[in-house]
Every structure is written in C-alpha cells, then in structure tokens.
Amino acid sequence: MSLWESIVLGLVQGLTEFLPVSSSGHIELGKAIFNIHESEAGLLFTVILHFATALSTIVVFRNDIISILSGIFKFKWNPETKFSLLILISMLPAAAVGVLLNDKIDGLYSGNVTLVSIMLLLTGFLLYVSDRLLTQTKDINMNSAILLGITQAVAILPGISRSGSTIAIAVLLGIQREKAARFSFLMVLPLIFGAMAKEILDFSNQGIAQPSSFIIDIPLIAGFLSALIAGVFACKWMIAIVKKSKLSYFAYYCWIIGIIGIAFSLLS
Numbered sequence: 001m002s003l004w005e006s007i008v009l010g011l012v013q014g015l016t017e018f019l020p021v022s023s024s025g026h027i028e029l030g031k032a033i034f035n036i037h038e039s040e041a042g043l044l045f046t047v048i049l050h051f052a053t054a055l056s057t058i059v060v061f062r063n064d065i066i067s068i069l070s071g072i073f074k075f076k077w078n079p080e081t082k083f084s085l086l087i088l089i090s091m092l093p094a095a096a097v098g099v100l101l102n103d104k105i106d107g108l109y110s111g112n113v114t115l116v117s118i119m120l121l122l123t124g125f126l127l128y129v130s131d132r133l134l135t136q137t138k139d140i141n142m143n144s145a146i147l148l149g150i151t152q153a154v155a156i157l158p159g160i161s162r163s164g165s166t167i168a169i170a171v172l173l174g175i176q177r178e179k180a181a182r183f184s185f186l187m188v189l190p191l192i193f194g195a196m197a198k199e200i201l202d203f204s205n206q207g208i209a210q211p212s213s214f215i216i217d218i219p220l221i222a223g224f225l226s227a228l229i230a231g232v233f234a235c236k237w238m239i240a241i242v243k244k245s246k247l248s249y250f251a252y253y254c255w256i257i258g259i260i261g262i263a264f265s266l267l268s
C-alpha cells in the first residue's frame with residue numbers, strides 16, 4: 001500500500017469512525033476503489049487505525065474519563081461508578097459476538113460492497129427517523145444500556161455505522177442527545193482496546209510481528225497520524241451535530257453512497 005493510500009484510508013477511518021456513516025463500510029469501499037487486497041492493507045494497519053481513533057476519543061473526552069476514573073477509585077456507589085457499570089454492560093453483547101463469531105465476521109469484511117451498501121441504506125433510515133424526534137429527556141439506565149449494547153453488536157456488520165446506530169437508537173429511546181453521543185463514543189473504548197490486545201497477541205503467537213520491524217514503516221505512521229487528527233476533528237464536530245439535530249443530512253449521504261455502492265458492485 002502506498003503512502004498516499006495510507007493517508008487517505010487514515011482520513012476516511014478518522015472521519016467516519018465518529019460521523020454516522022460507517023467507518024468499516026467506507027474503508028471497504030475505499031479498498032475496492034483503490035483495488036487494495038486485504039493482504040496489502042494488512043490486519044496490522046487496521047489495528048493501527050482503530051488505535052488512532054480510540055486515542056482521538058480519549059483526547060476529546062479526557063476530562064470525562066479522568067472524572068470517571070477518579071469516581072471509580074473512591075470505591076463508592078456514585079454517578080461515575082454507575083456510568084462505568086453501564087459501559088461494562090453495554091460492551092458485553094459486542095464482546096460476545098466478537099469472540100464467538102470472529103471468523104464469520106472476518107469473512108464479511110472481504111470486499112463485500114453489496115452488503116456494505118445495503119447496510120448504509122439501513123443506517124440512513126435509522127438516522128432519518130431519529131432526527132424527527134424533538135424531545136429527549138431521559139438518562140441512560142440498565143435497560144437502555146443493554147439495548148445499546150445489542151445495537152453495537154449488530155453494528156459489527158460492515159456498512160452499519162456504530163456511532164450512528166447507537167446514537168439513533170438512544171434518541172429513539174428518549175435519551176438526551178448530548179448524553180447519547182457521549183455514551184456512544186465512550187462505550188466503544190473498552191472494545192477497541194480489547195480487540196487490539198487480541199490482535200497483538202495473535203501477532204506474537206504467530207511470530208508475525210517484531211516490534212522493530214514497524215518503527216520506520218512510513219505508510220503505517222502516516223495512516224495513524226491522519227486518522228488521529230481527523231478523528232479529533234470529527235468527534236468534536238459530531239457532538240455539535242447531534243446537539244443541533246442535524247443527523248438527517250448524514251441519512252441522505254448514506255443513501256447516496258449506498259446507491260452508488262450497489263451500482264458499483266453491479267457494474268464491476
């Protein structure tokens with residue numbers, strides 16, 4: 001993979017991880033457009049991009065994370081401890097799906113442009129419907145955390161936006177928009193770092209990765225930096241968008257890209 005392709009895919013990952021348009025779907029479409037095979041892109045490159053967007057989340061929500069951690073280490077039942085428990089509950093469905101169906105999921109991420117496009121159309125529908133609701137006043141509770149966790153598990157399918165679907169479902173449940181966005185972005189952090197740890201162990205067990213072999217890999221570094229910078233920008237932008245109830249614009253975008261993707265798969 002060239003330096004230019006790494007930068008572009010990094011930008012795509014950083015922007016679409018937070019914007020409700022499916023990062024996995026756009027990465028697959030990008031690989032199809034650039035004619036990049038999975039062996040060229042590499043699992044390591046995917047892990048690096050996800051680490052960059054996880055770091056973006058930490059940068060944007062650093063004050064929230066510090067507050068949550070300080071509350072946890074007071075070893076008392078307080079709002080921070082309750083929030084952490086809800087995060088833990090929400091990650092269980094996706095973690096279970098990832099462990100039990102890992103091989104089948106990997107098979108879906110193999111240039112399946114038609115599936116990606118159909119899922120983008122579904123994402124657009126969720127965004128459009130949720131944007132029609134004007135009043136949301138509820139907080140996240142145990143039941144909503146479970147439902148959002150199930151939504152996040154379904155969003156493992158390429159083409160369904162994880163942030164878009166979880167925020168949309170939260171809004172449909174009556175949860176305040178800003179709280180929905182905050183929970184959506186924070187609930188994925190444990191999963192990202194868990195998946196990264198698994199991949200690192202896989203590399204180590206297979207003897208594929210030697211730490212020194214990637215230090216001067218310029219495309220990897222460029223992809224990481226572009227995803228990190230774009231991720232910080234997109235995360236802040238997405239929070240402002242959710243507050244202003246402008247998700248329907250992304251619904252139109254998902255529909256357009258979905259239709260283009262279907263046409264591309266039929267004509268290629």
